[in-house]
Amino acid sequence: MKITIINGNPYKDDFDDFLLNLNNSFEMKKQDCETLLLRDMKIKQCIGCFGCWVKKPGECLFEDDTVILRKKVINSDLVLYASPFKMGFISSILKKALDKHLPLLMPYFSIRNGEVHHMKRYTKYPKVGILIKDDEEVNEKNLEITKKIFKKVAINMVSEMVLFETTRRGYEEVSNEIDNI
Amino acid sequence: MKLTIFNGSPRGKESNSKVLSNKFSKGFLMSEDQKEEYFLIEYQGKYENLIETVENGELFYIIFPLYIDSMPGMVKEFIDTLEPLRGKLKGKKFIYHIHCGFPEEIHLHGLKKYLMLLTEMLNGQLVGVITSGGSEASRFLPDRYKFFLNLEELGKKYREAGKLDEELMEKVKNRKQFSGFSMIMLKLLNKTGILNVMWNKSLRKNGVFEKRFDKPYEEKNS
Numbered sequence: 001m002k003i004t005i006i007n008g009n010p011y012k013d014d015f016d017d018f019l020l021n022l023n024n025s026f027e028m029k030k031q032d033c034e035t036l037l038l039r040d041m042k043i044k045q046c047i048g049c050f051g052c053w054v055k056k057p058g059e060c061l062f063e064d065d066t067v068i069l070r071k072k073v074i075n076s077d078l079v080l081y082a083s084p085f086k087m088g089f090i091s092s093i094l095k096k097a098l099d100k101h102l103p104l105l106m107p108y109f110s111i112r113n114g115e116v117h118h119m120k121r122y123t124k125y126p127k128v129g130i131l132i133k134d135d136e137e138v139n140e141k142n143l144e145i146t147k148k149i150f151k152k153v154a155i156n157m158v159s160e161m162v163l164f165e166t167t168r169r170g171y172e173e174v175s176n177e178i179d180n181i
Numbered sequence: 182m183k184l185t186i187f188n189g190s191p192r193g194k195e196s197n198s199k200v201l202s203n204k205f206s207k208g209f210l211m212s213e214d215q216k217e218e219y220f221l222i223e224y225q226g227k228y229e230n231l232i233e234t235v236e237n238g239e240l241f242y243i244i245f246p247l248y249i250d251s252m253p254g255m256v257k258e259f260i261d262t263l264e265p266l267r268g269k270l271k272g273k274k275f276i277y278h279i280h281c282g283f284p285e286e287i288h289l290h291g292l293k294k295y296l297m298l299l300t301e302m303l304n305g306q307l308v309g310v311i312t313s314g315g316s317e318a319s320r321f322l323p324d325r326y327k328f329f330l331n332l333e334e335l336g337k338k339y340r341e342a343g344k345l346d347e348e349l350m351e352k353v354k355n356r357k358q359f360s361g362f363s364m365i366m367l368k369l370l371n372k373t374g375i376l377n378v379m380w381n382k383s384l385r386k387n388g389v390f391e392k393r394f395d396k397p398y399e400e401k402n403s
Contacts, residue, residue, distance in 0.1 A: 054383035096254030
């Protein structure tokens with residue numbers, strides 16, 4: 001299984017260590033895993049120009065490091081989006097990175113789960129996992145809202161959410177749970 | 182009362198958000214000089230410059246489109262900058278208006294819950310979260326479009342009654358979701374390709390129609 005961890009931590013702290021241990025645990029198990037550190041990447045805000053749909057299909061017109069991000073995401077079996085909460089939701093860098101997933105879809109509509117979504121561009125999309133840093137910012141309410149939103153993100157990404165966890169569980173436990181997916 | 186508008190659309194002054202906020206404020210305001218308008222795209226990387234505006238404001242109208250099932254990343258950046266004001270905005274009123282290009286308003290429900298929670302975190306007073314589906318073409322539609330008139334009326338009634346009129350809030354959703362007959366019709370229409378006409382027109386105009394299904398990032402052996 002090809003796993004990509006998207007580290008949306010805006011500052012270096014022990015959450016990075018958790019993700020590094022998680023990454024290493026997959027490598028120990030001979031899993032193909034790579035971590036992208038968003039705070040070291042140049043990520044421009046998507047401006048909703050739809051150039052990725054009608055001018056250069058499948059690619060963003062504005063060059064930044066999200067080309068690597070999209071390549072990794074679409075060729076993974078599982079993408080683990082990781083972030084601490086700030087103001088009760090994921091970091092702005094992770095959100096900006098997610099906004100730049102748009103070229104992975106088609107402009108055309110398709111109906112999934114009884115709702116209108118965008119048609120898929122690729123044959124296969126990765127499964128979606130979410131990992132939230134457990135700290136004083138996290139509570140039942142904001143976890144529930146984030147889970148609800150990411151369930152939608154997964155449907156939009158022609159996929160399913162297979163994991164929603166916090167670091168309350170150790171990295172080994174999370175790693176083992178991912179093995180069972 | 183002064184209305185402070187934060188427009189969180191990455192399209193800034195050319196946005197559908199600008200069109201929609203104009204309609205609401207037209208109904209709400211007795212005169213334009215009671216309006217302060219900020220385009221968040223112009224403040225990227227320097228949102229701390231807006232903290233004083235938030236501290237001094239009384240009534241906020243925060244509008245932005247749905248980007249990948251929640252707020253655009255730059256709006257989250259703005260929200261994060263408000264951390265020092267957490268719990269300190271007692272008495273300040275918040276109206277949010279979120280909208281999406283998808284025809285149904287149901288896509289906005291998760292984000293709506295987050296904005297309610299955000300207002301709690303700031304200790305502000307939530308007036309309401311206006312949600313509208315099918316907003317993508319707003320900047321091309323005539324002023325007398327029913328949706329716009331309803332938004333204007335919503336603003337006017339808020340000024341008169343101090344609360345958002347429930348019936349109008351329902352109307353400006355445009356469509357809550359498809360079900361039953363409307364879903365059957367949607368599926369049929371989607372099969373005909375009629376819903377793709379505008380996209381195909383743009384693709385042809387740009388000379389890339391044949392490339393529309395390109396998969397630039399696909400690895401052969403993945």
